Amino acid sequence: MVVKLGRTVPVEGGAQVRIPMWILDSGLLPGAVVLYARMTAMVDRDSTFSEPLTRLAKTAQVSVRTVQKQLAALRDAGALTIHYQNDSTGNRLPNLYVLNVAPPAPDGGGGA
Numbered sequence: 001m002v003v004k005l006g007r008t009v010p011v012e013g014g015a016q017v018r019i020p021m022w023i024l025d026s027g028l029l030p031g032a033v034v035l036y037a038r039m040t041a042m043v044d045r046d047s048t049f050s051e052p053l054t055r056l057a058k059t060a061q062v063s064v065r066t067v068q069k070q071l072a073a074l075r076d077a078g079a080l081t082i083h084y085q086n087d088s089t090g091n092r093l094p095n096l097y098v099l100n101v102a103p104p105a106p107d108g109g110g111g112a
Contacts, residue, residue, distance in 0.1 A: 017041050022103040026077050032070040035060050036079055036099070043099055050085070052094045071097075078104025 017040040023033060038059050042049045056071075057064045074080045079100055085093040 015041055020101050020103070023077070023079050026079070028073055028077055028079070029070075031060075031062065031066065032073045032077075032079075035062075035067065035070045036074055039080070039097065039099060047099045047101065048096055050094045050096045 017037050019033065019037050019040070023036060028036075035056070039049070039056075042051060042059075051059075053064045053067055057067045060067060060070075062070075071080070071082065075082055081098040081100065083096040083098070085096055087093055
């Protein structure tokens with residue numbers, strides 16, 4: 001979709017996403033970059049979203065374990081921050097992911 005004069009216009013081939021050049025140049029493996037691209041299509045206006053690993057794996061067409069490895073690589077590169085969540089009784093909830101579009105600080109500060 002493309003926004004043109006306040007309207008959303010379909011684009012042949014479906015939705016389009018933008019990947020920051022620093023992520024493309026970061027040395028991440030292609031699968032992690034593809035996962036980041038897929039995640040950009042899922043984010044809210046504040047660059048956050050919360051999805052179960054199984055749904056991320058299905059979206060990326062890889063195993064849950066592969067998604068876990070790719071998320072760790074993206075976190076370590078500073079491309080996203082992961083907030084682990086639990087409900088009021090301590091049960092695990094899907095993680096909250098924050099996509100970082102700016103490169104990390106030179107000290108290498110990645111996500112949580």
